[in-house]
Amino acid sequence: DGGITQSPKYLFRKEGQNVTLSCEQNLNHDAMYWYRQDPGQGLRLIYYSQIVNDFQKGDIAEGYSVSREKKESFPLTVTSAQKNPTAFYLCASSIELIAGTQYFGPGTRLLVL
Amino acid sequence: AQSVTQLGSHVSVSEGALVLLRCNYSSSVPPYLFWYVQYPNQGLQLLLKYTTGATLVKGINGFEAEFKKSETSFHLTKPSAHMSDAAEYFCAVSARRGGYNKLIFGAGTRLAVHP
Numbered sequence: 001d002g003g004i005t006q007s008p009k010y011l012f013r014k015e016g017q018n019v020t021l022s023c024e025q026n027l028n029h030d031a032m033y034w035y036r037q038d039p040g041q042g043l044r045l046i047y048y049s050q051i052v053n054d055f056q057k058g059d060i061a062e063g064y065s066v067s068r069e070k071k072e073s074f075p076l077t078v079t080s081a082q083k084n085p086t087a088f089y090l091c092a093s094s095i096e097l098i099a100g101t102q103y104f105g106p107g108t109r110l111l112v113l
Numbered sequence: 114a115q116s117v118t119q120l121g122s123h124v125s126v127s128e129g130a131l132v133l134l135r136c137n138y139s140s141s142v143p144p145y146l147f148w149y150v151q152y153p154n155q156g157l158q159l160l161l162k163y164t165t166g167a168t169l170v171k172g173i174n175g176f177e178a179e180f181k182k183s184e185t186s187f188h189l190t191k192p193s194a195h196m197s198d199a200a201e202y203f204c205a206v207s208a209r210r211g212g213y214n215k216l217i218f219g220a221g222t223r224l225a226v227h228p
Contacts, residue, residue: 004156040122042203042218043157058215090156101147102216104156 002027004105006091011110013078013085021076021108023091029103030096032074036060037088037107046089049074078110086112115140115206119219127227132176132191134222136204139185146187147205147216148178157203163187174198199226 004025013019025032031050035043045058049068063082068074074093078085089108094100120135138144145164149157161172168180178189187204204219 006156040220042220045215048215088154092157101159101162103159104149106156107154109154 004091004093004103006089006105006108008108009106011108012113013110014113016080018077018079019110021078021089021091021110023074023076023105024072025074025091025093025105026072027093027095027103028071029093029100030071031094031100032068033092033094033102034058034064034066034074034076035090035092037090043090046076085110115144115217117204117206117217117219119202119204119222121222122220123223123225125225125227126194128196129193132189132194132198132224134189134202134204134224136178136187136189136219137185138187138204138206140206145207146178146180147207148172148176148187148189149203149205150174151201151203151221153200160189160202194224194226196226196228199224 007022033048034046037043044060046064047058047066049055052068052071055066055068065077091105092102094102116139118137147162148160150160151157160176161170163170163180171177176191178187180187201221201223203221205216207216
């Protein structure tokens with residue numbers, strides 16, 4: 001079955017630690033996205049990527065980094081510079097960047113110890 | 114620039130009653146409009162979308178939405194609520210024009226369904 005997988009489902013971060021969230025898709029989609037979801041605030045765009053080896057900052061990129069070395073994979077690193085990382089993180093993909101319908105993974109919940 | 118307003122952060126209905134979730138958008142160009150549903154601790158699932166053509170859009174699970182340009186609205190309805198419809202619903206808009214235009218989400222409406 002085609003889809004988007006995210007791992008882990010839950011992730012705990014210690015202060016000063018960098019953590020990486022995995023996102024993999026087998027839909028053959030070119031575009032991929034990372035969103036952050038906080039209660040009552042909807043989704044906010046962190047980073048997006050149109051093609052391999054290319055990515056752009058979204059609205060709240062500070063404290064995050066990404067890479068796009070393979071079409072299928074778009075990992076997100078939450079760095080120690082992100083002072084309030086506790087949130088639900090959602091990865092999405094679409095066939096194309098321009099107005100393509102986005103399909104979402106199951107999410108990773110990040111908690112701070 | 115685009116924006117989305119979902120009226121009512123919480124909506125409660127009885128099983129079998131009409132579901133109406135309101136969404137108003139702002140867009141300087143013709144929009145693409147979406148409704149997504151999110152069950153607890155899960156990702157978002159596409160319910161339906163409007164791109165062009167017929168303004169009444171039918172989606173999964175018996176939901177539908179009507180694009181009303183004059184009212185800048187895209188309200189989501191379902192004639193008869195089921196207990197399994199309890200979830201959070203997000204309306205989203207993006208611009209229908211060349212270049213990348215990100216998907217803008219509303220803050221969400223949590224739907225509760227009572228027996």
